[in-house]
Amino acid sequence: xxxILIVGALLAxxxxxxxxxxxxxxxxxxxxxxxxDHTVTFRFQAPNAQKVQIAGDFAEIKEDNPVxxxxxxxxxxxxxxxxxIWVYTSAPLKSELYSYMFVVDGTVTVDPNHPYIFRxxxxxxxxxxxxxxxxxxxxxxxxxxxxxQSIWYTSExxxxxxxxxxxxxxEYEKNPNKKYPVLYLLHGAGGDEDExxxxxxxxQIIDNLTAKGLCEPMIVVMPNGHVSFEAAPGESSLGLYKxxxxxxxxxxxxxxxxxxxxxxxxxxxxxxxxxxxxxxxLSMGGFHSFHxxxxxxxxxxxxxxxxxxxxxxxxxxxxxxxxxxxxxQIANGVKLYWVGCGTEDFLYKNxxxxxxxxxxxxxxxxxxxxxxxxxxxxxxxxxxxxxxxLFK
Amino acid sequence: xxxILIVGALLAxxxxxxxxxxxxxxxxxxxxxxxxDHTVTFRFQAPNAQKVQIAGDFAEIKEDNPVxxxxxxxxxxxxxxxxxIWVYTSAPLKSELYSYMFVVDGTVTVDPNHPYIFRxxxxxxxxxxxxxxxxxxxxxxxxxxxxxQSIWYTSExxxxxxxxxxxxxxEYEKNPNKKYPVLYLLHGAGGDEDExxxxxxxxQIIDNLTAKGLCEPMIVVMPNGHVSFEAAPGESSLGLYKxxxxxxxxxxxxxxxxxxxxxxxxxxxxxxxxxxxxxxxLSMGGFHSFHxxxxxxxxxxxxxxxxxxxxxxxxxxxxxxxxxxxxxQIANGVKLYWVGCGTEDFLYKNxxxxxxxxxxxxxxxxxxxxxxxxxxxxxxxxxxxxxxxLFK
Numbered sequence: 001x002x003x004i005l006i007v008g009a010l011l012a013x014x015x016x017x018x019x020x021x022x023x024x025x026x027x028x029x030x031x032x033x034x035x036x037d038h039t040v041t042f043r044f045q046a047p048n049a050q051k052v053q054i055a056g057d058f059a060e061i062k063e064d065n066p067v068x069x070x071x072x073x074x075x076x077x078x079x080x081x082x083x084x085i086w087v088y089t090s091a092p093l094k095s096e097l098y099s100y101m102f103v104v105d106g107t108v109t110v111d112p113n114h115p116y117i118f119r120x121x122x123x124x125x126x127x128x129x130x131x132x133x134x135x136x137x138x139x140x141x142x143x144x145x146x147x148x149q150s151i152w153y154t155s156e157x158x159x160x161x162x163x164x165x166x167x168x169x170x171e172y173e174k175n176p177n178k179k180y181p182v183l184y185l186l187h188g189a190g191g192d193e194d195e196x197x198x199x200x201x202x203x204q205i206i207d208n209l210t211a212k213g214l215c216e217p218m219i220v221v222m223p224n225g226h227v228s229f230e231a232a233p234g235e236s237s238l239g240l241y242k243x244x245x246x247x248x249x250x251x252x253x254x255x256x257x258x259x260x261x262x263x264x265x266x267x268x269x270x271x272x273x274x275x276x277x278x279x280x281x282l283s284m285g286g287f288h289s290f291h292x293x294x295x296x297x298x299x300x301x302x303x304x305x306x307x308x309x310x311x312x313x314x315x316x317x318x319x320x321x322x323x324x325x326x327x328x329q330i331a332n333g334v335k336l337y338w339v340g341c342g343t344e345d346f347l348y349k350n351x352x353x354x355x356x357x358x359x360x361x362x363x364x365x366x367x368x369x370x371x372x373x374x375x376x377x378x379x380x381x382x383x384x385x386x387x388x389x390l391f392k
Numbered sequence: 393x394x395x396i397l398i399v400g401a402l403l404a405x406x407x408x409x410x411x412x413x414x415x416x417x418x419x420x421x422x423x424x425x426x427x428x429d430h431t432v433t434f435r436f437q438a439p440n441a442q443k444v445q446i447a448g449d450f451a452e453i454k455e456d457n458p459v460x461x462x463x464x465x466x467x468x469x470x471x472x473x474x475x476x477i478w479v480y481t482s483a484p485l486k487s488e489l490y491s492y493m494f495v496v497d498g499t500v501t502v503d504p505n506h507p508y509i510f511r512x513x514x515x516x517x518x519x520x521x522x523x524x525x526x527x528x529x530x531x532x533x534x535x536x537x538x539x540x541q542s543i544w545y546t547s548e549x550x551x552x553x554x555x556x557x558x559x560x561x562x563e564y565e566k567n568p569n570k571k572y573p574v575l576y577l578l579h580g581a582g583g584d585e586d587e588x589x590x591x592x593x594x595x596q597i598i599d600n601l602t603a604k605g606l607c608e609p610m611i612v613v614m615p616n617g618h619v620s621f622e623a624a625p626g627e628s629s630l631g632l633y634k635x636x637x638x639x640x641x642x643x644x645x646x647x648x649x650x651x652x653x654x655x656x657x658x659x660x661x662x663x664x665x666x667x668x669x670x671x672x673x674l675s676m677g678g679f680h681s682f683h684x685x686x687x688x689x690x691x692x693x694x695x696x697x698x699x700x701x702x703x704x705x706x707x708x709x710x711x712x713x714x715x716x717x718x719x720x721q722i723a724n725g726v727k728l729y730w731v732g733c734g735t736e737d738f739l740y741k742n743x744x745x746x747x748x749x750x751x752x753x754x755x756x757x758x759x760x761x762x763x764x765x766x767x768x769x770x771x772x773x774x775x776x777x778x779x780x781x782l783f784k
Contacts, residue, residue, distance in 0.1 A: 030634045031634075032632070045499075046498075046499045047498065048497050048498045048499070049497070049499065104496070104499055104501075105440050105441070105497070106438075106439065106440045107437075107438045107440070107441065107496055107501065108504060109496075109499065109501035109502070110501070110502055110516065112500060112515065112516070113514075113634065114632070114634070115511045115514055115515060115516045115625070115635065116625075116626050116632045117509060117511070117516060119507045119509070122505075122507055123504065123507060124502065124504070124507045124509060127632075128632055129631065129632060131631075139629070139631060140622075140623070140627060140628055140629050140631070141629055142552075142553075142629045144544075144553065145544040145553060145555075147541055147542065147543040147544070148541065148542045149539055149540065149541045149542075150539065150540045150541075151539040151565075152536070152537040152539070152562070160534075161534075161536065161537060163537075170544070173543075173659050230532075231532070233507070233508075234508050235532060236532055237531070237532050237533055237534045239521065239523075239531060239532070240424070240506070240508045240519075240520055240521060242422045242423075242505065242506070243507065267565050
């Protein structure tokens, strides 16, 4: 890990005192250190613990382990190296963004020596990145950076102000007369408008692809797909509540979507036509993308369904007779219809059934099958593959 | 805590499966619940623990307690309520934003049932808000919300792209021809451009004051005061490193500040004159505000020093003969010079000495003395009192 040479500090001695009188002083150890050979070293200080384990999505899953409600991970024993520090160094890991946490005598905790934490629905975990491969796209590189805005639109339909994340490309401010295409990027049922920003690494992926000339400069709009919420947990007037699942997939988000398009096209320099609109999403967001694009059947030239949560809802309301509008969408033409799914995904069969319907109706699509299940690893990959195909 | 009625969900049964196969399932308990009488109930699941304690800035400090490197907090024993859940309910708490964490058999951990976490330099802790008083300003209310942007400017001086947070008021998009005043708001030595957004609650404070007509609609610019960094930890090309203190308070940030002003005034609709520029900051940011405002001695009509880290640097470089430019600044006139400090602040005497110098030189200022030390509680309070005085 590169370190800036610490020189010229007139003040080094008083620095600890200058920080706020905070609760938790840093410990003098480093953890989640990615070594040159792509092994990763974890350290945890727990002098009194009997057993410290590490849970991570890089760990082999050996059994269904109920400790602390952990799922999708194995548990690896760490070794006590001296009186107080527990250590584990992994095998070399493939380039990826990984999540992890520690289990100390059965109690799950985050890593106090690696303060990089994402929230996923109601839980938090640490993350780290192993580079020199695909995950270089997920890192902040020394390239021009787009702007990320958290902006609120007023929904007449839902009678509230609602939060959107909007990424504008690095060149946006420098070209005050240029208009840009828009990708609407939708989250899953456990997520919110921040999910694609955090786990999804959208700003980094689009920054890096754009800098390499691999994708067109574009605006990416990340709305909140739960229409009973103003915003992500902690960002709304509901305050700091324990996250809970609201009503969802009842057709309301789809019917309110024109408000979002209108807001974006009124407030940003946008190429406001079908050829310059894309919509994609993961899981529930893939379901939303399917329905929004066929409901407004001449609006999007690019559609991406990432592990889409299709085939789960009852055929009522806007979901009744979906094939009718889908046929119109097909007749109108779509430049790119893209479907991705992991072989281990619990929605694999639902996606296969959907593709069979597409085949029957004559909708041409690109199908990308990857390994693994219903996980971010796939959705970052899909975005990285989908974005370069847009607006060309 | 208000809960949205969960109705009309066609899909409730498959929701847990729709969330990503994440590491850590939520436990079925609620913690950091603010009760109607302003007591707060904490819960922690640890069936095997011998002792669970809570550390928080609401806890009385009884002794210097080295457990886990905690500072500025007392430790309170929790009680085991049944086989696995430890519970503590506080006394009624004053309206404030509080931080806390748990100590489980001597190991510090965050609360897995309250996923609201801030990073402060190299550490993380949970936070909660007790309302019905000052801290209502810190909550997201049902008022029009400004836009928060993370935008990057190119620094010629430091040869890198650098990240800024910029808040524009709720009405900014609705008044495309109106120009706005700007408050430059600077962080402390342990912070970065995200500090005023997170712990500082700047967006919420300014949103709420503006909605009540108590402050002028304004732009707030929050730059990164460590000039060897592009951005906050995790947001720069340094990657996910263990945060460390760079060179600081060596005059470089002050000398590079015109680049920031130029960027803001070129990219936002700004009233670009002295009467519509304010600069304020906490600790190192107060030090920066003092020096920047006297160095560019006819640029700011409003200056705010919050627990300023003055009197610590050697009198060399731009810090030599500071009084000369300060005298010019005084001669040019300043509409408001505001100084705030806590009685327990380790910089109290430094601030008293500074005020004695101001008295000697004839600089008129408002002095606000509060209780407590070098903590966010004071800086949020100061922002809430300072902002309404600006641009009037």
